[in-house]
Amino acid sequence: MSSIVAGRFASVADAEEVARKLYARGFSVWDVSIMSLAGDGPRGSGVLLAARAKGDRRDEAADVLQEGGAADLESASGKWEGGQWIDFDAGSKPSLMEAPGGGMLARARIWRRSRRASRVAAWAGQCGGRRAPAPCRAGGAGGGGGGEHR
Known part of the structure; x- marks a missing residue:
């Protein structure tokens, strides 16, 4: 099936x-x-x-x-x-x-949005306040080694 x-x-x-x-x-x-x-x-x-x-x-x-x-x-x-x-x-x-706004679909969308918001916040903290995952050099204290983020 x-x-x-x-x-x-x-x-x-x-x-x-x-x-x-x-x-x-x-x-x-x-x-x-x-x-x-x-x-x-x-x-x-x-x-x-x-x-x-x-x-x-x-x-x-x-x-x-x-x-x-x-x-x-x-x-x-x-x-x-x-x-x-x-x-x-x-x-x-x-x-x-279930209908939008309170059901399974709505909960899944909210979860995906919250994950996206967390990633954006992390990029902003590592990349000089940028809101999008633009290339940057994350380094220094807690930066994790200075890799590029894309």
Whole structure:
């Protein structure tokens, strides 16, 4: 079984735009599937974009779908062949991921931001107050030997 993240979009064009963003992040065309929803099931009408993703890539795919305007972001396990979620059942109730702002996705984003902020603070302390990881010579007391930071 494959690990799948999916979201519903209002149009094929919206789903295709998000698919392009996934491709730009290294997802293969074999890992992204777009399908039409008739509207008579629990998912409603629209277009479903599904992405096969493992581990940390699940969070990355979910973030891209969410930032692209996906409604009803869901997590699933299913059979994936030839770039398609072949055992998808539009009539089954989706397993929705927690909403932004308080759920798993939000906590992951906050954690990543705090890690980034810590790295920036460390670079600023070693590199004369710069806020970005520009090349510098960190040395002196506690500098750790004067290597270049990039």
